Amino acid sequence: MINVQVRFFAGHRDIVGRSALLVELEPGTSLGVLWRMLSEQYPRLAAYTGRILFARNQEFADPATLLVDGDEVSFIPPVSGGAR
Amino acid sequence: MINVQVRFFAGHRDIVGRSALLVELEPGTSLGVLWRMLSEQYPRLAAYTGRILFARNQEFADPATLLVDGDEVSFIPPVSGGAR
Amino acid sequence: MSELQPFVITAAPLDPVPLVQFVLTPSDGAVVTFAGVARDNFGGRPTAFLSYEAYAEMAIGVLEQLADEARTRWPIGRVAVHHRVGRLEIGETAVLVVVAAPHRQAAFAAAEYIMDRIKEVAPIWKQEHWADGAVEWRE
Amino acid sequence: MSELQPFVITAAPLDPVPLVQFVLTPSDGAVVTFAGVARDNFGGRPTAFLSYEAYAEMAIGVLEQLADEARTRWPIGRVAVHHRVGRLEIGETAVLVVVAAPHRQAAFAAAEYIMDRIKEVAPIWKQEHWADGAVEWRE
Numbered sequence: 001m002i003n004v005q006v007r008f009f010a011g012h013r014d015i016v017g018r019s020a021l022l023v024e025l026e027p028g029t030s031l032g033v034l035w036r037m038l039s040e041q042y043p044r045l046a047a048y049t050g051r052i053l054f055a056r057n058q059e060f061a062d063p064a065t066l067l068v069d070g071d072e073v074s075f076i077p078p079v080s081g082g083a084r
Numbered sequence: 085m086i087n088v089q090v091r092f093f094a095g096h097r098d099i100v101g102r103s104a105l106l107v108e109l110e111p112g113t114s115l116g117v118l119w120r121m122l123s124e125q126y127p128r129l130a131a132y133t134g135r136i137l138f139a140r141n142q143e144f145a146d147p148a149t150l151l152v153d154g155d156e157v158s159f160i161p162p163v164s165g166g167a168r
Numbered sequence: 169m170s171e172l173q174p175f176v177i178t179a180a181p182l183d184p185v186p187l188v189q190f191v192l193t194p195s196d197g198a199v200v201t202f203a204g205v206a207r208d209n210f211g212g213r214p215t216a217f218l219s220y221e222a223y224a225e226m227a228i229g230v231l232e233q234l235a236d237e238a239r240t241r242w243p244i245g246r247v248a249v250h251h252r253v254g255r256l257e258i259g260e261t262a263v264l265v266v267v268a269a270p271h272r273q274a275a276f277a278a279a280e281y282i283m284d285r286i287k288e289v290a291p292i293w294k295q296e297h298w299a300d301g302a303v304e305w306r307e
Numbered sequence: 308m309s310e311l312q313p314f315v316i317t318a319a320p321l322d323p324v325p326l327v328q329f330v331l332t333p334s335d336g337a338v339v340t341f342a343g344v345a346r347d348n349f350g351g352r353p354t355a356f357l358s359y360e361a362y363a364e365m366a367i368g369v370l371e372q373l374a375d376e377a378r379t380r381w382p383i384g385r386v387a388v389h390h391r392v393g394r395l396e397i398g399e400t401a402v403l404v405v406v407a408a409p410h411r412q413a414a415f416a417a418a419e420y421i422m423d424r425i426k427e428v429a430p431i432w433k434q435e436h437w438a439d440g441a442v443e444w445r446e
Contacts, residue, residue: 007223009222009291009293010295010307053289053291055226058229059226078307079287079293091362094360137430142364142368143368158365160362161444163426185324192398194347196344197345197346202339202340202411203327203339203340204411258333270346272422276415276419279415280411280412
């Protein structure tokens with residue numbers, strides 16, 4: 001098993017109620033799969049599917065990226081919008 | 085006869101050697117005609133024909149504008165250029 | 169000015185003066201400074217104040233990347249971007265984007281591009297605190 | 308700030324800070340500041356310094372007109388334009404165009420438009436003093 005730290009910001013932190021979680025995952029779990037797992041655990045997160053950006057170790061990453069032990073990940077909710 | 089003050093700036097002042105001239109004109113002289121008269125008197129001004137803007141009493145004016153006694157006029161050489 | 173960091177996330181008030189000094193070199197003829205400011209309404213609905221939150225460790229790297237993106241598109245010089253977090257009263261500056269360039273067209277285009285991209289991808293979130301007491305993340 | 312004049316031709320060094328304070332109102336979310344700066348070369352030829360001359364009484368009115376032109380094109384707030392005359396050393400600011408607006412796109416577009424128009428029609432002339440001693444009006 002691998003340990004990954006997930007950081008939550010803005011609306012996601014409000015839903016999860018915490019700014020970070022340490023999660024234990026099967027080796028070979030991808031960022032996208034982790035998001036699906038979290039969306040099942042916190043159903044209000046599911047509304048963000050398709051509107052988030054994926055980050056691994058503080059850089060943007062593809063949802064297919066496979067996680068390794070010690071990674072820091074985050075799912076970036078839509079950023080501060082407003083008219084141009 | 086009418087009296088008109090002509091103000092010269094930048095390259096025009098260098099050519100004329102003065103920053104202003106008081107000129108006496110026939111009533112009904114237009115801005116454009118005054119420019120032609122000055123271009124004959126100071127032939128190096130003629131090179132600016134077609135590249136100047138006309139001003140009367142500190143506002144842009146059409147070269148057909150007829151001058152009246154006491155007007156302040158200027159022929160605006162191309163303004164500070166440079167790449168955008 | 170040697171200690172000025174060009175890409176910063178901070179809870180302190182922002183000041184454009186040192187950023188302009190930082191970006192300007194003798195070959196630059198143009199400096200464009202964009203200030204994004206907390207305003208008193210959104211779509212006509214009155215705002216009491218704003219708060220901003222950032223994934224700061226990541227956001228700094230993203231701001232650097234956005235400056236590099238701009239640099240591949242336009243001939244610009246130095247870039248500085250400072251973004252504030254925490255509570256902002258109406259009229260306070262949330263973000264400064266400062267771009268120097270030899271010519272103005274590139275400086276304008278790059279500053280606007282960087283600001284547009286910040287709003288698209290930088291992990292920085294704005295929370296609107298409406299005058300009626302409601303609170304909302306702007307997404 | 309009540310005594311600040313929005314459209315000014317001056318021989319004194321320019322300072323953007325009071326202009327930004329002047330243009331910003333509570334409904335503005337964006338302030339764009341353009342600084343045109345004396346740079347050390349033109350097309351690669353070294354410049355020693357610049358000097359600017361203006362038909363000041365007329366130029367102030369033209370700057371006001373250009374701000375009005377921009378206001379008919381974009382939803383902007385207040386505008387300030389200060390232009391310097393006299394001798395400018397490399398790195399000194401020749402012109403400041405500052406535009407506030409509710410949203411940034413209008414502020415960027417209007418600031419760039421006003422600066423483009425200044426270069427087209429404002430009766431203000433730049434004299435290049437080349438490093439080799441030659442002197443030339445930029446026309």
